[in-house]
Amino acid sequence: MQHFTATTTSQALFELGLDFESKKGQVFDHMFQPISGKSTIYRADTDKVLGIHSSRYEHMAYSEAFEVFDRLLGDGQCQVVSGANIDEGARAFLQIKMPETAEVLRGDSMDLYLNGFASHDGSFSLAYSYGANRLACSNQVMGTFRQGRKQVRSVSIRHSKNMRDKMELAEKVLWEGAKCLEVLRENAQILARKAITSKEAKQFADSLFPFAEGAKKDRNKANREKVIELVDSGMGTDIEGVRGSAWGLYNAGTEWYDHHSPTRGKGLGRDERSVVEGAKFRDRAFELAMAIS
Secondary structure, eight states: OOOOOOOOOOOHHHHTTTOOOOOEEEEEOOSEEEEEEEEEEEEEEOEEEEEEEEEEEEOOOHHHHHHHHHHTTSSSSSSEEEEEETTTTEEEEEEEEEEEEEEEETTTTEEEEEEEEEEEESSEEEEEEEEETTTTTTTEEEEOOOTTTTEEEEEEEHHHHHGGGHHHHHHHHHHHHHHHHHHHHHHHHHHHHOOHHHHHHHHHHHHHHHOOTOOSSSSHHHHHHHHHHHHSSTTTTSSSTTTTTTHHHHHHHHHIIHHEEEEEETTSHHHHHHHHHHHHHHHHHHHHHHHHO
């Protein structure tokens, strides 16, 4: 992940080398004949093929995919602060930092971020999400808002012919996410008020990384042991009110995921993987920590 400061997405894409034009082309066989039902997405500046897809696959230039951020950046109070150019433009990531900061405990604060992923290689759909980052340990923190009865934190848009029709929902999620910091703080403070015992910490780790029934080898043992270690000595545990609380317990789980979990074969850097894939794990950790009476 590359860190910088930009006030528009076009500036950010330029900084990352992602401001190229992408085009859809044909796929040819060894006799240089077009292959029916196949297409490519390639860079117009270098002719590098970024992905081979079904001819029904629709793509969106990065400038268009991230344009939804510019309406949030328009007032100048938030900025693009990081991003990634993965595999020479095959995948892209941008992250916006909102101006507000929320203090959970004295000296323990969170910043709010909005995230966007796009790809030309088909490895994932367009994705937009929001969440907080705990400054004491750079852990990602949960965040949701409700649309009817459904919890919504992110929007994933498939590369289909109606993908542009769904951008309105993406913008709605990002706008709602931009206003959710107080809800995140309230949730965190609920956890901070919950005192835990060593037995409850062990139960948390056992539930987060259960032993698979019938398995010959306990593949989660090291993960459980690491989480228990982080409960007592993880980043930010020296802040008064963290160690011995469900807030500290939750952050031990997220610290494991963000800083110690394996990333081999994922195709993403650790930071990008945490944002795009970590929500399910953090939800589980949050539910387990909240369940402590």
